[in-house]
Amino acid sequence: MSDIAVKASEPALAQRALLNEDWLAVAIGLLVFALALFSVGGVDLLGWAVTTSVYTDIAGALAPVAKAYAPLGGVVSLLLTYAALLLVLSIGVSTLGADVRKFATAFTAVFAIAYASWIVGSYAHIAAVTPAEQQKFGISWSLKLTNEGGFVIALLSGLVIANFFPRFAAWLKEAIRPELYVKIAIVILGATVAVTAAARLNLASSLLLRGAAAIVEAYLIYWAVIYYVARKWFGFSREWSVPLASGISICGVAAAIATGGAIRARPAVPVLVSSLVVVFAVVEVLILPFLAQTFLWQEPLVAGAWIGLAIKTDGAAVAGGGITESLIMAKAATEGIKYQPGWILATTTTVKIFIDIFIGIWAFILGYIWTNHIDKGPDKAKAGEIWQRFPKFILGFILVFVISLWLAVGTTPDIAKALPAAAGEANVFRVIFFILTFFSIGVLSDFRKLWQQGFGKLAAVYFVSLFGFVIWVGLLISWLFFSGVKPPLAS
Amino acid sequence: MSETDLREELKAPVEPLLPIEKKLIGWSLGLGIALLIVLIAFNHFVPIKL
Numbered sequence A: 001m002s003d004i005a006v007k008a009s010e011p012a013l014a015q016r017a018l019l020n021e022d023w024l025a026v027a028i029g030l031l032v033f034a035l036a037l038f039s040v041g042g043v044d045l046l047g048w049a050v051t052t053s054v055y056t057d058i059a060g061a062l063a064p065v066a067k068a069y070a071p072l073g074g075v076v077s078l079l080l081t082y083a084a085l086l087l088v089l090s091i092g093v094s095t096l097g098a099d100v101r102k103f104a105t106a107f108t109a110v111f112a113i114a115y116a117s118w119i120v121g122s123y124a125h126i127a128a129v130t131p132a133e134q135q136k137f138g139i140s141w142s143l144k145l146t147n148e149g150g151f152v153i154a155l156l157s158g159l160v161i162a163n164f165f166p167r168f169a170a171w172l173k174e175a176i177r178p179e180l181y182v183k184i185a186i187v188i189l190g191a192t193v194a195v196t197a198a199a200r201l202n203l204a205s206s207l208l209l210r211g212a213a214a215i216v217e218a219y220l221i222y223w224a225v226i227y228y229v230a231r232k233w234f235g236f237s238r239e240w241s242v243p244l245a246s247g248i249s250i251c252g253v254a255a256a257i258a259t260g261g262a263i264r265a266r267p268a269v270p271v272l273v274s275s276l277v278v279v280f281a282v283v284e285v286l287i288l289p290f291l292a293q294t295f296l297w298q299e300p301l302v303a304g305a306w307i308g309l310a311i312k313t314d315g316a317a318v319a320g321g322g323i324t325e326s327l328i329m330a331k332a333a334t335e336g337i338k339y340q341p342g343w344i345l346a347t348t349t350t351v352k353i354f355i356d357i358f359i360g361i362w363a364f365i366l367g368y369i370w371t372n373h374i375d376k377g378p379d380k381a382k383a384g385e386i387w388q389r390f391p392k393f394i395l396g397f398i399l400v401f402v403i404s405l406w407l408a409v410g411t412t413p414d415i416a417k418a419l420p421a422a423a424g425e426a427n428v429f430r431v432i433f434f435i436l437t438f439f440s441i442g443v444l445s446d447f448r449k450l451w452q453q454g455f456g457k458l459a460a461v462y463f464v465s466l467f468g469f470v471i472w473v474g475l476l477i478s479w480l481f482f483s484g485v486k487p488p489l490a491s
Numbered sequence B: 001m002s003e004t005d006l007r008e009e010l011k012a013p014v015e016p017l018l019p020i021e022k023k024l025i026g027w028s029l030g031l032g033i034a035l036l037i038v039l040i041a042f043n044h045f046v047p048i049k050l
Helices: A004-016 A021-041 A067-072 A074-095 A100-121 A131-137 A149-164 A166-175 A178-199 A201-233 A238-262 A268-295 A300-310 A314-334 A343-357 A359-374 A384-389 A393-409 A413-443 A447-452 A456-482 B003-010 B019-045
Strands: A050-052 A062-064
Touching: A021 A074, A021 A178, A021 A393, A021 A413, A050 A074, A062 A067, A062 A074, A067 A074, A074 A100, A100 A149, A100 A166, A100 A413, A149 A166, A149 A268, A149 A314, A149 A413, A149 A447, A166 A413, A178 A314, A178 A343, A178 A393, A178 A413, A201 A238, A201 A300, A201 A343, A201 A456, A201 B019, A238 A268, A238 A314, A238 A343, A238 A359, A238 A456, A268 A300, A268 A314, A268 A413, A268 A456, A300 A314, A300 A343, A300 A456, A314 A343, A314 A413, A343 A393, A359 B019, A393 A413, A456 B019
Parallel strands: none
Antiparallel strands: A050 A062
């Protein structure tokens, strides 16, 4: 629903589409999860998937995730992973009505560049964190970005292509689908979050309850203030102000498009706002995790919640949470504190998902007000629009989470013991979809083109709202609800 | 929407805030702040358990 690069051909595609992007993400995410679950029963179907370790000699960088598949070697494992993704995604995008041949060629280039960026990010001088790691690799310095610094490199690669090689960016567009990739990743993430939560059920349930604060903040406080700023201070029309306020305050692209549709804005309006949201999300991902590492490393869950409240697209927010987690864990490790992984990212994801769930309801409320009080006409907002606007991929996340949690706490100890390894194999694909998301976000961010289109005034609203209000209120709320709460220590 | 359209639109005369928009902004903020206070109180009396 929010692939800006392919918007122009949407009406024709919609007629050919069997599924929408949300349902496709659910299908692919569930497929990966189901295949991973076979390993609980002793049949390892995904162990050949490629992982990358921190390295100084590239020959040792790649390997299959499961030891049983080690004889395959890293390169074969990488090729198998590429082939499997190409097959599944090609079938998937054919159900969206896309041109499969164009997708396949573009995806080959996208995967190659994005995964190469990931490999570069795992180079020891970039990724090694602790003095012990530096000693292990025989190096005297490193950027200490962890191997998830590869996300930033993938993003930068995409930005270079978008801004210096626009023809190549246009050629790639069939496979530039950041929202699809991140939705698949979020469905798969349900397993990791459940495994993490099962280890500390009290903390997990407390996090869920505090997600409610995020909904109040995004919909009732951010939206109202930004709508007022756009209308009163910058003089934007209602048609522009609604998608703009939704994009900045709720959930970027999806919210701008859903609420723009609800007030019957022309389709181009939310799409242009979405472009702006993506650009600002890129800037935030490049800055906020490092600020969080510097100023919030002693309050990891405040940092996680803050990222979820401040970055306004699902992809960038959840991926930003991943980077924040690695950076904070790295900083804590240098101080001798080793947190259990997963909690910071789980906090970001919980906050973001809570915000996402209400997009449909908010779009309905705005639709009701507009059709009954502002643009009075024969069309009234229908209750069915709540379901129509509901981000369906969240159902996939919830299903994977519930099944995984049940397997972890409601079945036999043997199954519970085998589950983390299965979730780990699924997580390999979650990481790959994140890499593809970062790269795709970069490719969509042609700063020069946006500036030429007269985006200055729209960007000014975004800048004033984001840096004058959203980031600081988000920090305050995150502090009020999460300060003093630390992730469990790794045993 | 062409580039000129967008530029022209952004220069269009300002639409005044209607009473229903003021109501929407006011109710959203009021309800939001009230709910946040309730949640902060809840957070205080039911702290996060490890």
